[in-house]
Amino acid sequence: xxxxxxxxxxxxxxxxxxxxxxxxxxxxxxxxxxxxxxxxxxxxxxxxxxxxxxxxxxxxxxxxxxxxxxxxxxxxxxxxxxxxxxxxxxxxxxxxxxxxxxxxxxxxxxxxxxxxxxxxxxxxxxxxxxxxxxxxxxxxxxxxxxxxxxxxxxxxxxxxxxxxxxxxxxxxxxxxxxxxxxxxxxxxxxxxxxxx
Amino acid sequence: xxxxxxxxxxxxxxxxxxxxxxxxxxxxxxxxxxxxxxxxxxxxxxxxxxxxxxxxxxxxxxxxxxxxxxxxxxxxxxxxxxxxxxxxxxxxxxxxxxxxxxxxxxxxxxxxxxxxxxxxxxxxxxxxxxxxxxxxxxxxxxxxxxxxxxxxxxxxxxxxxxxxxxxxxxxxxxxxxxxxxxxxxxxxxxxxxxxxxxxxxxxxxxxxxxxxxxxxxxxxxxxxxxxxxxxxxxxxxxxxxxxxxxxxxxxxx
Numbered sequence: 479x480x481x482x483x484x485x486x487x488x489x490x491x492x493x494x495x496x497x498x499x500x501x502x503x504x505x506x507x508x509x510x511x512x513x514x515x516x517x518x519x520x521x522x523x524x525x526x527x528x529x530x531x532x533x534x535x536x537x538x539x540x541x542x543x544x545x546x547x548x549x550x551x552x553x554x555x556x557x558x559x560x561x562x563x564x565x566x567x568x569x570x571x572x573x574x575x576x577x578x579x580x581x582x583x584x585x586x587x588x589x590x591x592x593x594x595x596x597x598x599x600x601x602x603x604x605x606x607x608x609x610x611x612x613x614x615x616x617x618x619x620x621x622x623x624x625x626x627x628x629x630x631x632x633x634x635x636x637x638x639x640x641x642x643x644x645x646x647x648x649x650x651x652x653x654x655x656x657x658x659x660x661x662x663x664x665x666x667x668x669x670x671x672x673x674x
Numbered sequence: 675x676x677x678x679x680x681x682x683x684x685x686x687x688x689x690x691x692x693x694x695x696x697x698x699x700x701x702x703x704x705x706x707x708x709x710x711x712x713x714x715x716x717x718x719x720x721x722x723x724x725x726x727x728x729x730x731x732x733x734x735x736x737x738x739x740x741x742x743x744x745x746x747x748x749x750x751x752x753x754x755x756x757x758x759x760x761x762x763x764x765x766x767x768x769x770x771x772x773x774x775x776x777x778x779x780x781x782x783x784x785x786x787x788x789x790x791x792x793x794x795x796x797x798x799x800x801x802x803x804x805x806x807x808x809x810x811x812x813x814x815x816x817x818x819x820x821x822x823x824x825x826x827x828x829x830x831x832x833x834x835x836x837x838x839x840x841x842x843x844x845x846x847x848x849x850x851x852x853x854x855x856x857x858x859x860x861x862x863x864x865x866x867x868x869x870x871x872x873x874x875x876x877x878x879x880x881x882x883x884x885x886x887x888x889x890x891x892x893x894x895x896x897x898x899x900x901x902x903x904x905x906x907x908x909x910x911x912x913x914x915x916x917x918x919x920x921x922x923x924x925x926x927x
Contacts, residue, residue, distance in 0.1 A: 545919070546927075547924040547927035548919055548922060548924050548927075550924075550927040551922055551923065551924040551927045552917075552922060554927075558923070558927075561926075563926045566925075566926035566927050567926060567927070569927070570927045580884075583880075584880055584881065584884075586880075587880065587881075602918065603918070603919075603920055604919060615746065615750070615877070617806065620906075624919070626919045626920070628919050628920055635919050636919075638906075640903050640906055640907075641902050641903050641905060641906020641907070641911060642898075642899050642902045642903050642906070643902060646898065646902075647895060647898055647899065650891070650894050650895060650898050651889055651890055651891075651895065654889070654890035654891030654894055654895075655890040657890075657891075658890055
């Protein structure tokens with residue numbers, strides 16, 4: 479008993495002694511995440527692969543850089559309370575593919591465009607990385623990423639385009655889709671897989 | 675005579691705002707949480723249906739034809755022309771908002787783009803790093819302390835709020851162009867604005883189509899996007915709307 483306590487206190491002392499950078503999400507790591515994300519997306523767009531192959535890549539990028547369980551849980555909203563574990567898992571997977579196709583489909587708008595990091599600010603426990611998007615033939619506009627280390631790693635969990643909360647629009651969309659299917663979560667999951 | 679007419683329409687607009695503000699009201703808590711206030715949803719939805727059918731039958735095909743036939747540079751020029759025509763009205767609004775720097779910007783843009791930009795077809799003002807101005811009477815009402823009011827969808831125009839709807843009305847009747855003695859054509863501002871909107875509808879067709887025709891509830895999507903974007907433009911985004919990602923139950927996802 480005593481040994482265990484000693485071991486535990488020793489362990490926590492070691493943890494406390496670890497450099498802060500390993501633990502706390504910093505403005506720097508939040509910014510790096512967004513830059514790496516944008517670079518990876520640009521690489522896919524420049525790759526000249528088929529659209530189907532691109533969607534697969536976008537899905538992989540989405541999984542790598544975003545807090546997918548948070549995004550899926552938020553999108554399903556209050557209906558998550560009555561969903562089974564199997565449904566939650568299946569929804570999360572279907573939703574990720576749907577998002578990759580939905581936003582990936584418009585990749586042409588981003589050809590030749592760039593995103594410039596404007597500022598990074600801490601809000602409570604998370605960071606907001608504000609960027610300016612410069613797309614061909616459009617006035618520059620504001621794109622803000624929200625980044626947290628909720629999962630233990632820096633991941634983005636929401637985006638705002640000129641003040642429009644994309645996660646909230648997705649929740650609205652999923653809610654409307656569920657209403658149309660009389661609240662049938664399985665039907666929603668099946669249809670999400672087909673939707674682009 | 676000109677001035678009195680303008681004053682009358684301003685008075686009517688203010689009266690309307692007062693009346694509308696007196697109707698249904700959103701609770702301060704709901705407003706602070708950034709909720710949508712839509713007491714006229716049924717009427718709005720039917721107007722939305724009408725707008726969709728007009729878009730599908732006329733506006734969308736006309737716009738896509740317009741941007742595919744007319745070279746992109748000319749589409750841009752026509753858009754700039756409409757923007758330039760709105761500058762006197764924007765300068766008036768900036769003045770009403772007590773924003774002298776913005777008034778100066780609007781007037782400089784008008785002067786430079788009219789003279790050096792061939793009547794507003796080009797935008798040399800931006801080359802001189804004069805930032806773009808985008809204001810209206812809706813923003814003036816906001817500066818004067820009027821609340822957003824209820825969400826409304828205006829026939830043939832689209833998403834708005836009671837406050838912004840009064841603004842649209844007031845801007846239309848107070849635009850100095852409308853009262854100019856040397857008006858090159860009746861309602862040129864309106865025609866230019868329609869052409870500008872066609873350019874936008876055609877250029878951003880993928881995005882707009884995805885909202886109007888690919889979402890499960892296009893009315894709810896358009897409402898959410900309009901309100902959030904408008905609040906963002908006016909700097910009305912409430913901090914309370916922030917959700918803590920650490921507080922959501924993500925078990926199982």
